[in-house]
Amino acid sequence: MTRETPAPLPNPATIHRVAIVLPDMIGTTICAMPAVQAIAAAYPSASLRLFGFARCAELLRDEPVAAGLELLTTDGLGPQLLQRLQTGPPTQLVFDFLSTPESEAALVRAGVAHRVGWTSDSGGPGPTIAVPPPGESLQQASQDYLDFLVAVGQPAAPMPPRLHAASSTRAAGRQWLADQGAAPGPLLVLGVGGGNELKRWPLANYRQVAAAFEEREGGQTVFFLGPREAGMEAELRALHPTALIAESLGLDLAKGVVAGARLAVCNDHAIMHLAAALGVPTIGIFLASNPVEWFPYEPPAVHVVGPPLDCRPCYAEECEEWECNHPDLLTAVGAQLNRLLGSSG
Numbered sequence: 001m002t003r004e005t006p007a008p009l010p011n012p013a014t015i016h017r018v019a020i021v022l023p024d025m026i027g028t029t030i031c032a033m034p035a036v037q038a039i040a041a042a043y044p045s046a047s048l049r050l051f052g053f054a055r056c057a058e059l060l061r062d063e064p065v066a067a068g069l070e071l072l073t074t075d076g077l078g079p080q081l082l083q084r085l086q087t088g089p090p091t092q093l094v095f096d097f098l099s100t101p102e103s104e105a106a107l108v109r110a111g112v113a114h115r116v117g118w119t120s121d122s123g124g125p126g127p128t129i130a131v132p133p134p135g136e137s138l139q140q141a142s143q144d145y146l147d148f149l150v151a152v153g154q155p156a157a158p159m160p161p162r163l164h165a166a167s168s169t170r171a172a173g174r175q176w177l178a179d180q181g182a183a184p185g186p187l188l189v190l191g192v193g194g195g196n197e198l199k200r201w202p203l204a205n206y207r208q209v210a211a212a213f214e215e216r217e218g219g220q221t222v223f224f225l226g227p228r229e230a231g232m233e234a235e236l237r238a239l240h241p242t243a244l245i246a247e248s249l250g251l252d253l254a255k256g257v258v259a260g261a262r263l264a265v266c267n268d269h270a271i272m273h274l275a276a277a278l279g280v281p282t283i284g285i286f287l288a289s290n291p292v293e294w295f296p297y298e299p300p301a302v303h304v305v306g307p308p309l310d311c312r313p314c315y316a317e318e319c320e321e322w323e324c325n326h327p328d329l330l331t332a333v334g335a336q337l338n339r340l341l342g343s344s345g
Contacts, residue, residue: 009114009129009152009153010092010093010113010114010152012042012043012154014092015043015046015092015093015114016045016046016047016089016092017046017047017049017088017089017090017091017092017093018039018043018046018047018048018049018091018092018093018094018095019048019049019050019051019085019091019093019094019095019112020036020039020048020049020050020051020094020095020097021051021052021072021081021094021095021096021097021098021103022036022050022051022052022053022056022097022098023097023098024053024055024056024074024098025270026055026056026059026251026270026273026274027141027269027270027272027273027294028097028141029052029056029059029060030059030161030163030273030274030277031140031141031142031144031145031161031273031294031296032097032142032145033063033065033142033161033162033163033277034142034145034146034156034158034159034160034161034162035095035097035142035145035146035148035149035156036050036065036066036145037065037159038146038149038154038156038159039095039148039149040065041156042149042154042156043093046093048065049068049070049084049091050065050066050068050069050070051069051070051071051072051081051084052066052069052070052071052072053071053072053073053074054071054073055251056251057069057071058250058251058252058253058255059163059251059252059255059274061166061169061252062163062164062165062166062169062255063163063164070084072084077100077102077103077106078102078103078105078106079106081102081103081106081107081110082106082109082110085106085107085110085112086110090110090111090112091110091112092112092113092114093112093113093114093116093152094107094112094114094115094116095116095117095148096115096116096117096118096127097117097145097148099117099118099120099122099124099127100122100124101122101123101124101125102124103117103124104117104122104124104125104126104127105124105125108125113128114128114129114152115127115128115129116128116129116131116148116151116152117129117130117131118130118131118132118133118134119131119132119133120133129151129152130151131144131147131148131151132147135293138290138292138293139292139293140158140292140293140295140296141293141294141296142158142159142160142161142296143158143296146158160276160277160296160297160298161273161276161277161296161297162277162279163255163274163277163278164278165255165256165259165278169252169255169256169259170256170259170260171256172252172253172256173253173255173256173257173258173259173260174256174260176246176249176253176256176257177220177222177244177257177260180244181244182220182222182244183218183219183220184219184220185217185218185219185220186213186217186218186219186220186262186263187219187220187221187222187257187260187261187262188209188210188213188214188217188219188220188221188222188261188262188263188264188265189221189222189224189257189258189261189263189264189265189266189271189275189280190206190209190210190221190222190223190224190264190265190266191224191264191265191266191267191269191270191271191272191275192206192223192224192225192229192232192236192266192267193224193225193226193228193229193232193267193269193270193271194229194267194268194269195228195269196315196317197317197318198287198288198314198316198317198318198319198322198324199267199268199269199287199288199289200229200267200287201267201285201287201325201329202325203232203235203236203239204239205329205330205333206223206265207239207240208330209265209333209334209337210223210240210243212334212337213263213337213341216341217262217341219262220244221243221244222244222245222246222257222261223236223240223243223244223245223246224246224247224249224254224266224271225245225246225247225248226247226248226269226270227248229247230247230248233245233247251274254271254274255274255278258271258274258275258278258280259278259280261275261280262281262341263280263281263282263283263337263340263341264276264280264281264282264283265282265283265285265333265337266282266283266284266285267284267285267287268284268285268286268287268289268291268294268295272284275301276295276297276301277297279300280300280301281300281301281340282297282300282301282302283301283302283303283304283333283336283337283340284297284301284302284303284304285303285304285329285333286303286304286305286306286324287306287322287324287325288312288313288314288315288316288319288324289312289313289314290312290313291303291305293313300340302336302340304329304332304333304336305324306323306324306325306326306328306329307323307326307328309323309324311323311324312324
C-alpha cells in the first residue's frame with residue numbers, strides 16, 4: 001500500500017468519535033497514560049474508545065479513563081481492530097500508539113479519516129498525521145505520547161504518569177501478603193527483573209538493600225520476578241532463604257501489593273513504572289538504559305545511574321565489560337534509601 005498525502009488537521013468541533021490504540025508493554029502503557037488523559041480532555045464531547053492488550057487490562061482496571069477498555073491480542077491484531085472499528089458509527093480520529101503495519105492497515109480499511117501515528121519504514125500504509133519515532137530526541141517517554149496531541153494542534157502540559165489503586169485492589173494486596181506469612185510492619189518492594197541481564201542489578205546488591213531496610217525498619221521485603229526471571233528464584237533463595245517472592249503475579253494483584261509499600265527499589269522495568277506511578281517512594285536503578293527517556297517521574301521517585309558512558313543506552317544482550325554496573329551504585333542506592341526513609345519516617 002502507498003502512503004497517502006497528509007490530511008489537514010482535524011477540527012475538534014467536528015470530531016465525535018475518537019479511539020486510542022495503546023502500546024503492548026506495561027512500562028510504555030503507563031508512560032502513555034498522561035496522553036490518554038489529555039486526549040480525553042481535548043475532545044470532551046467525543047465518544048472515546050480505548051483499545052489495549054490483556055496483559056495491561058488489569059493494570060488499568062482502577063483508571064476512570066480506561067473504563068470500557070476493549071481488549072485485543074497481538075495474534076490477528078489487524079482483523080480484530082478492523083472488526084471493532086466497523087462496529088457502530090464511524091471513528092473519525094485514531095491515535096495509534098502502537099503503529100504497526102497491522103494496526104495501520106486496519107485503520108485504513110476501516111476508513112478512519114485522521115490517523116495519528118509514528119513515522120517508520122515498516123512497510124505499512126503510514127499515518128495521515130505523523131509523529132517522530134520514539135527515542136529519536138531522547139526525551140521522556142511520556143512526552144513521546146503527548147507529542148501525538150502536538151501533532152493535531154492540541155498540545156498538553158507535560159505531566160508524570162499516575163495510576164490509582166482502588167481500596168479493593170489494596171485489600172487484595174494486603175490479603176496476598178497475609179497469605180504468604182508476611183511479617184507485620186513497613187513493606188519494601190524490590191523489582192529485580194529486567195528485559196535482559198544487562199538491565200538487572202545483581203541480586204547480591206538487592207540482598208544488601210533488603211538487609212539494610214529490615215535492620216532499620218523491620219517489616220518485610222518482597223522480591224518481584226516476572227516471567228522472564230523464573231530461573232532467578234534459585235539464586236535468590238540461595239542468597240536469602242526466607243525471601244518472600246512475588247513471581248508473575250497478575251498486574252491487579254501486583255498493583256495492590258506495591259501500592260502498600262513504604263519504599264520500592266527497582267531496575268528499569270515494569271515494577272519500577274508501577275511503583276513510581278502509584279506515588280510510592282521509588283529508587284529506579286539504571287544500568288544500560290537511559291533515565292532521561294525512561295524515568296518520567298517526580299519526587300518522591302528518584303533514579304540512580306552509573307558514570308556517563310558513550311554506549312548508553314544499550315540494548316545488547318551481552319557485554320564483557322558491563323561498565324554501567326558501577327560499584328558506586330550500591331553506595332548511591334544506600335544514600336537514597338536513607339534519605340527517603342528519613343523523609344517519610
